[in-house]
Structure formats: C-alpha cells, structure tokens
Amino acid sequence: MAGAxxxxxxxxxxxxxxxxxxxxxxGRGVAxxxxxxxxxxxxxxxxxxLLEEVAAEARxxxxxxxxxxxDVSRPEQVQALAEAALRRFSRIxxxxxxxxxxxxxxxxSIPIRDHARVIDVNLKGLIxxxxxxxxxxxxxxxxxxxxxxxxxxxxxxxxxASYSASKAGVLSLGRALNEELRLDGQExxxxxxxxxxxxxxxxxxxAANYSGGTPRMASMDDPDKVVEAxxxxxxxxxxxxAVGWKAKASAGSHKLAPDLAERVSGxxxxxxxxxDAPPAPATTGTLxxxxxSGRTVEGGVRQRMERENAERDRRRH
Numbered sequence: 001m002a003g004a005x006x007x008x009x010x011x012x013x014x015x016x017x018x019x020x021x022x023x024x025x026x027g028r029g030v031a032x033x034x035x036x037x038x039x040x041x042x043x044x045x046x047x048x049x050l051l052e053e054v055a056a057e058a059r060x061x062x063x064x065x066x067x068x069x070x071d072v073s074r075p076e077q078v079q080a081l082a083e084a085a086l087r088r089f090s091r092i093x094x095x096x097x098x099x100x101x102x103x104x105x106x107x108x109s110i111p112i113r114d115h116a117r118v119i120d121v122n123l124k125g126l127i128x129x130x131x132x133x134x135x136x137x138x139x140x141x142x143x144x145x146x147x148x149x150x151x152x153x154x155x156x157x158x159x160x161a162s163y164s165a166s167k168a169g170v171l172s173l174g175r176a177l178n179e180e181l182r183l184d185g186q187e188x189x190x191x192x193x194x195x196x197x198x199x200x201x202x203x204x205x206x207a208a209n210y211s212g213g214t215p216r217m218a219s220m221d222d223p224d225k226v227v228e229a230x231x232x233x234x235x236x237x238x239x240x241x242a243v244g245w246k247a248k249a250s251a252g253s254h255k256l257a258p259d260l261a262e263r264v265s266g267x268x269x270x271x272x273x274x275x276d277a278p279p280a281p282a283t284t285g286t287l288x289x290x291x292x293s294g295r296t297v298e299g300g301v302r303q304r305m306e307r308e309n310a311e312r313d314r315r316r317h
Contacts, residue, residue, distance in 0.1 A: 055067050
C-alpha cells in the first residue's frame with residue numbers, strides 16, 4: 001500500500017485528448033508527450049499519412065491513438081472529429097485546439113482571400129472546435145478546453161496583421177467562455193488559453209509569405225518548452241498562460257505601456273522580417289493545401305537563420 005501511495009497514477013493515463021494540428025509542430029509534440037504518459041490521443045489534421053506516422057509513434061510511446069483527418073475550417077468535419085473520438089473512447093477529457101496558419105507581409109500586399117483563410121482556420125476553426133467541445137463537456141459534466149493563442153493575442157505584431165487579429169479573438173473567446181461557464185454553474189469545465197512567444201516549428205515554413213524575405217523572428221523559443229506548458233495546463237488548467245520569460249515580459253509591458261510595446265515589437269518585426277531577411281518569393285504556403293515538408297516538432301528555423309545571418313555578415317565585411 002505504501003508503494004501505491006508513493007507512486008500515484010499519472011493524471012494523463014487513460015484520459016482522452018483530442019488534438020487538432022497534430023501532424024507537426026506543437027500538436028505533434030503534445031500528442032507524443034501525452035501518449036508517453038498513457039493517454040488516449042485523437043489526432044486531427046489534413047495530412048492523413050503523416051497522422052498515421054504520429055499515431056504509430058504515439059502507440060510505441062505507450063498510448064492509444066486514433067487518426068481523424070480534419071480540416072478545422074469545415075464545421076461538419078470538426079463535428080465528425082468529436083463523434084469519432086466518442087465512438088472510440090466514450091468521452092473527451094481534454095480538447096486542444098492547436099491548429100494555426102499565418103500570412104506574413106504588409107497587410108495591403110497580402111491578398112484578401114489569404115487574410116480570410118487565416119481567419120477561417122485560426123479563429124473560426126477554434127470557434128468550431130470550442131463549440132463542439134463545450135457542448136460535449138456540458139453533457140458529460142466535465143472537461144478542459146485548451147486553445148493555443150500567441151503572444152500576438154496580447155501584443156499585435158506588424159507584418160502579421162490577420163494572424164494577430166485571429167489570436168486576439170482566441171483570447172477573447174476564452175475569456176468569454178470562462179464567464180459563461182461560471183454563470184452556468186459549470187465548475188468542472190475549464191477553458192485555458194496558452195500564449196507562446198515565437199516558436200521554432202514548421203509554422204514558419206507553412207506560412208503564406210508576401211514579405212519578400214524568408215520567414216523569421218528574433219529569439220525563437222524551443223518547442224519543447226511550449227509542448228510541456230500545453231500538457232501542464234491541459235492537466236492543471238489555468239485561464240491564461242504566457243509561456244516563457246519573453247512572452248511574460250512582452251505581455252506585462254503591453255499592459256503598462258501598450259503604445260510603446262507595440263512600437264518596439266513592430267521595430268523588431270521590421271528588422272528581422274523586412275530588413276535582414278534574405279529574399280524569398282511570394283507563396284500561399286499551406287493556407288489551401290498541405291505540403292509534404294515540415295513534418296517534425298521542431299522547424300529548424302533557428303539553424304537556418306544562423307546560416308542566413310552568417311552569410312549576410314560575410315557579405316557585409
């Protein structure tokens with residue numbers, strides 16, 4: 001008996017987690033981390049073959065996995081995702097809305113169709129997922145919804161206008177849902193918004209890009225830090241979590257001096273994305289169709305930027 005008390009069961013073991021954006025980046029990292037702790041993971045994204053690869057890795061790590069190809073911008077597919085999870089595992093303990101796309105460049109240089117697509121996926125897609133999840137949670141009497149925002153939810157960033165707008169909406173969505181659930185007496189249903197700094201994942205390779213330069217940002221965080229934060233908040237919910245000291249400092253400074261914080265972030269974005277970025281052709285990225293590359297948790301962006309910066313310095317000197 002003493003041994004059992006000394007080694008309590010992992011809180012993730014046997015619980016069911018629906019994870020959108022699970023084919024690469026943070027979603028893939030979260031799925032594998034949870035599977036290693038004995039969780040059931042329901043994997044959703046557009047790349048079916050890659051989801052099967054993630055599922056095999058999750059099973060090898062010790063969890064159960066279900067693949068459900070899903071485009072979160074289509075509400076009927078999000079509903080089907082929930083139904084598939086319930087058929088297989090009978091309940092949903094945690095729903096993690098991790099999917100996200102971007103469009104880089106001056107607002108006026110990005111086609112309006114691309115701006116609309118960013119909103120369709122990043123905001124409407126998370127609304128669809130949140131709606132399905134909260135309705136299920138109210139029916140079963142418990143559950144945790146985790147929406148992945150960004151530090152851009154708090155501090156809008158130049159050259160990422162529609163992305164910033166979508167992430168600000170995600171933050172407001174979470175705040176409103178928490179109040180509605182409180183007023184409804186739903187003490188066992190929690191909504192968390194996770195706000196990372198820029199993270200080295202395939203997001204940058206997958207982003208639409210009309211900036212004229214390769215996608216980049218200063219002082220990117222390692223994805224492992226954010227993966228761990230998402231897992232922790234899924235198991236121990238908090239309403240809002242800025243991940244890491246850079247995100248915390250940015251959010252704090254914005255509350256104290258919003259105009260100054262926005263000006264500083266704008267100058268940083270201009271230097272890194274416009275002034276110092278090597279030339280790159282315009283692309284719609286993965287806005288409309290997935291691409292084969294960008295399959296891992298880490299994106300290799302930091303290493304690429306080191307090479308680009310070294311080459312730039314060599315040419316200058």
